[in-house]
Amino acid sequence: MSIRRADSLGGRAAIVGIGATEFSKDSGRSELKLAVEAVRAALDDAGLTPADVDGLVTFTMDTSPEITVAQAAGIGELSFFSRIHYGGGAACATVQQAALAVASGIADVVVCYRAFNERSGRRFGSGVQRREPTAEGAALGWNLPYGLLTPASWVAMAARRYLHAYGLGPEVFGHVAVLDRRHAARNPAAYFHGKPITLADHAASRWIVDPLRLLDCCQETDGGQALVVTSVERARDLPRPPAVVVAAAQGAGRSQEQMTSYYRDGLTGLPETAVVARQLWRSSGLSPADIDVGILYDHFTPFVLMQLEEFGFCGPGEGGAFVAADALPLNTHGGQLGEAYLHGMNGIAEAVRQIRGTSVNQVAGAARTLVTAGTGVPTSGLVLGADG
Secondary structure (H helix, E strand, O other): OOOOOOOOOOOOEEEEEEEEOOOEOOOOOOHHHHHHHHHHHHHHHHOOOHHHOOEEEEEOOOOOOHHHHHHHHOOOOOOEEEEEOOHHHHHHHHHHHHHHHHHHOOOOEEEEEEEEEOOOOOOHHHOOOOOOOOHHHHHHHOOHHHOOOOHHHHHHHHHHHHHHHHOOOHHHHHHHHHHHHHHHHOOOOOOOOOOOOOHHHHHHOOEEEOOEEHHHEOOOOEEEEEEEEEEHHHHOOOOOOOEEEEEEEEEOOOOOOOOOOOOOOOOOOOHHHHHHHHHHHHHHOOOHHHOOEEEOOOOEHHHHHHHHHHOOOOOOOOHHHHHHOOOOOEOOOOHHHHOOOOOOHHHHHHHHHHHHOOOOOOOOOOOEEEEEOOOOOOEEEEEEEEOO
16 A cells, blocks of 8 residues: 555455453453453354454554464464554554455455453553663653653643644533543443533543543543454355445654654644545545544544544644534544543444444444544554445
8 A cells, every 4th residue: 555546455345243342440351351252252243153264463562462362262273463553553454454364365254353451450541661672662761751651641742732723722622522421321331321421520520631631531441342354245145234444544644653743843733644544535535525423533532633633524723613513423432431442443343333223323324434543653544334
């Protein structure tokens, strides 16, 4: 794939199965157990068996290696296994990797999975601890001595600049939090099921790192999520309506770092997201007007606004007003703020449900969904669509 021309991946693979564990704050079992449960649930949903699987994809951060998951899940020989770097930025790229393997004939059925005890085990929100020396760590080292120790603190720098540049106040971020929790309140799988919030609740929540409040920050969750990818032709013989991969892309911007890209020309946007957006629109032939539902990575509310702007749904500085106007159905599962933080994989599952027509917050006639992965890091994205 080139960032200068359309690619030919679209329409050659589809997501045919989704499965997850419950989302909790204390799973009481190993991350491997969570991964296997999610994988088996996704295969059951697809009408396939472990014997059908010949490929696995996960994240570099995952503690459950592909061959170990294969062994524990009863999967036999593998012809393809892969891992994607950069935390939540990997989510949509796992499906891209699976689609590439299927389209090229390297594998027939590939399962993408992510499982962690991110609340009861190692919490990403606790910041940098016991990090091994790496080039990536050296970049962080420029900022750690000044107190930028956690993801919230890294995002707060860009969020403060965004507000200053457009003359906005931190209440603009509250529209994302309220929207997500409204959808989560109607989602029985969501941790915040039955618990909507108001803009006043957002404004009253405690500061984490100015200008971010508690309700601007995603949850920390224990759980697992898996997705099954195969060819569109095979998908048509399976029990569930396929969610066709219309387009898939990865992106990193100039002067890219992992969450601390402070030496770019500006801090009010997400250049890595812009790379993904250009490729998705170019390869799919679609535009923002063609999207029925957006599932946008919401680890922190400010970056949802910036994503909307980078994808062209609204102009710079207009993301908050766009969300407040309900101009596009967003994060209908409740997002990572309301449903669960599974590094974006649960968002892909929601996009599939919208295509199938089975979401608890179903958008009538949803035929095309946009899904994004983690921002502030090298990232990825998908456009999924109904077959035919």
